[in-house]
Amino acid sequence: MRHSDTNILNSSESSSIEAAVSALRDDELVAIPTETVYGLAARASSRTAVNKIFKVKGRPANHPLILHIAKTSDLEKWAQDLSTVARTLVDHYWPGPLTIVVQRNEKVCDEITGGRNTVAIRCPDHKIATELLNRLDDAIVAPSANRFGKVSPTTAEHVAADLGDDVKIILDGGECAIGLESTIIDCTTTPPQLLRVGAITVEQIKTECLITVVSASGESRASGMLDKHYAPECEIELFNNRMQAETRRSELSQLGTTSEILDFGDDLALYARSLYARLRDADKRNIDVVIAVKPPSTGIGSAINERLKKAAR
Ligand code: TXA
Ligand code: MG
Numbered sequence: 001m002r003h004s005d006t007n008i009l010n011s012s013e014s015s016s017i018e019a020a021v022s023a024l025r026d027d028e029l030v031a032i033p034t035e036t037v038y039g040l041a042a043r044a045s046s047r048t049a050v051n052k053i054f055k056v057k058g059r060p061a062n063h064p065l066i067l068h069i070a071k072t073s074d075l076e077k078w079a080q081d082l083s084t085v086a087r088t089l090v091d092h093y094w095p096g097p098l099t100i101v102v103q104r105n106e107k108v109c110d111e112i113t114g115g116r117n118t119v120a121i122r123c124p125d126h127k128i129a130t131e132l133l134n135r136l137d138d139a140i141v142a143p144s145a146n147r148f149g150k151v152s153p154t155t156a157e158h159v160a161a162d163l164g165d166d167v168k169i170i171l172d173g174g175e176c177a178i179g180l181e182s183t184i185i186d187c188t189t190t191p192p193q194l195l196r197v198g199a200i201t202v203e204q205i206k207t208e209c210l211i212t213v214v215s216a217s218g219e220s221r222a223s224g225m226l227d228k229h230y231a232p233e234c235e236i237e238l239f240n241n242r243m244q245a246e247t248r249r250s251e252l253s254q255l256g257t258t259s260e261i262l263d264f265g266d267d268l269a270l271y272a273r274s275l276y277a278r279l280r281d282a283d284k285r286n287i288d289v290v291i292a293v294k295p296p297s298t299g300i301g302s303a304i305n306e307r308l309k310k311a312a313r
Pocket of ligand 1: 034036037038039040063064065066099101113116118119120122142143144145180181182184195196
């Protein structure tokens, strides 16, 4: 859909946040910045609003949504029977890029969880998101604000390009600080399971909280974790180092194939922050192949490699 630009609001103005809160109260959708990626927000207590998300994103109804809260103490409003593991993780990493899957209570509607008795919850570390949640005095559900199957948006312009006028307001908070989606840990299993890797790694959790998180398997693994998910239009090829990437680039160029190299050296934070924007940009310029140099798998490097692998399939 062509986009008019009129619904992008500068989030540093208090009136913009007020407009967003008012739209959410009217069961409209609002795109908001978070520290990970932009989210497409709906008021969590409104089934009407939540249903709009599935319609606008073209997302299957069995793909559950993450509930976003203003502060750790709001967790009790939506969850029950919290385990020690869940409490420890929350105390350690909230607000921040960690989503926990816990037992839901009766306030969480089936539309949010796809009928599961568990719910994914996160407390974003972002001034605007927090202020919006505090003023709204409700939780929001927010998937990444892209059409289903596209890479997540890390700027307001990405959201506008994907969702156009289907979203009432886009709060512009600039570029997302992290640039990749939150880590998701299922705390309803023993041991807890990693459902998605993000900025927070299992190694870090082991060192900092003495909690062992294992790879996902069985029921939780199956829930909406599609094989190919982060998909740009261009082909993506992965290489271990710059030299291999340069060689491949020459080969492709001789074949008349347009390509470009994605390489950020050891700057993992920059890689994570730039990855989705660079993939979108390559598509915009009709680049045939993006040749990505894989980062080391330390810290957020695991998340980058996992997204690259999925995009390359
Ligand atoms: O960083 C993020 O988490 C971003 C920002 C906007 O907060 N949100 C995000 O949402 O990435 P989304 O909808 O794109 O991804 C939600 C993931 C899906 O993979 C879904 O399967 C999983 O969370 N999920 C949600 N509820 C779940 C549940 N009850 N059990 C297992 N997985 C769940
Ligand atoms: Mg998503």
